[in-house]
Amino acid sequence: MAPTPKGRATYHHGDLAAALVQTTLEIIDEVGVRGFSVAEAARRTCVSPGAPYRHFADRDALLAAAALEVSRRLRAIYLDSVADVGSAQERLATVAGTFVRAAARYRGGLDILFAPGLRATHPELRDSSREFVDLLLPSAFEVVAPGEAAVTAVALLDALHALARGYVAQLLEGKFGDPDDVVEEVAIRATRAARALVAGYGVPSGPVGEEGRDR
Amino acid sequence: MAPTPKGRATYHHGDLAAALVQTTLEIIDEVGVRGFSVAEAARRTCVSPGAPYRHFADRDALLAAAALEVSRRLRAIYLDSVADVGSAQERLATVAGTFVRAAARYRGGLDILFAPGLRATHPELRDSSREFVDLLLPSAFEVVAPGEAAVTAVALLDALHALARGYVAQLLEGKFGDPDDVVEEVAIRATRAARALVAGYGVPSGPVGEEGRDR
DNA sequence: ATTCAATGTATGAGCCTCTCACATCACTCA
């Protein structure tokens, strides 16, 4: 009964919760969500199999925390990508492409962010998506016809969200070939589709200016 | 010693494979993919825990078979829903709404049909989606600008697919509230978004005729 | 009738999740 922590200097880890989240993301990148196990995460963090349960109620809670971290990183990427985009139309269209490119980089990360079971049971994941909506809403209002109610702007964002997620899903499951090879092409296609969507929600009579379809 | 099959008349089941697929769908409807286990499926089918492995290589293979069954049922629904839709534009837009409504009915079924891990490893699932593409391609060709290459028609279908899947994901994870309560509304919104998408891909100069946005 | 391939059973190894009693340590407050 000499619980000498091996592979570590101190008995206490310091910040096990954060370390576990990080390790979880690494594991998922390697073997996917299905291959992930709390036991393996504990092993890699040089901690006993029971330790993670001090910080996370169950396997799903750890996965949700990791997903939240992914969401945080995504927002940083998003803010970066739209920094110098002038028109609201193009800003909305750009997000779709950015999202696809981010998906290629974070792969497994998005797998958990969008895992059906997780999102249904962990509301904080949906809340994190809602923050994106807040960031984009002003652009959506600019685009939508002046007479239309606010709901239309929100509906447009939902549609864009749906579109982007759908593309990401298809990309990650390899529908278009090896994800790494086709990211850029898919991103461009997503952007174009988003442009079409945005154009469809804006009034043709308004001072839109951009043609809204090809390239 | 005495392998007397209990709960069954004969030692052999008759059509265990099909029964397992059916049971799998039921279990998933009740407790979701995450709650599903081969052992439970065997139990409900009154068969030993090892029996399923005579018919399916592993857990995922059984899930994939169940997903394929879902895909088959979906196609039936689809064919039904577009039977009396006249214009190609509306046919394409209708599919999106149909898909959303079907999602509400088959819930868990769609969870496996679109489970990231499964689709990545079981190509037959992607093939089954491709059949839908074949069914819709003619309509897509009608809609797309005459000068555009065939790729554009395919791209439009990919975009529609992405859009519909994205809406379904959001619906099933409860983003809009209890799925049962909001199906119809979401279906309408998906249809509208699809209409916008279709309009964006078609030439404004063509003999399209339909306005392509609000209701 | 006999044999064979297919299908089901029994058993078990190995892994995982999650729990519980106990060990250890950082921190607070007298």
Next chain:
DNA sequence: TGAGTGATGTGAGAGGCTCATACATTGAAT
């Protein structure tokens, strides 16, 4: 300064699951 205390980690283990292997049963073909 020096207990006391709560948070964090350990070890052991119960219960469940996946999947492999050896054996039993049975319908069909020879």
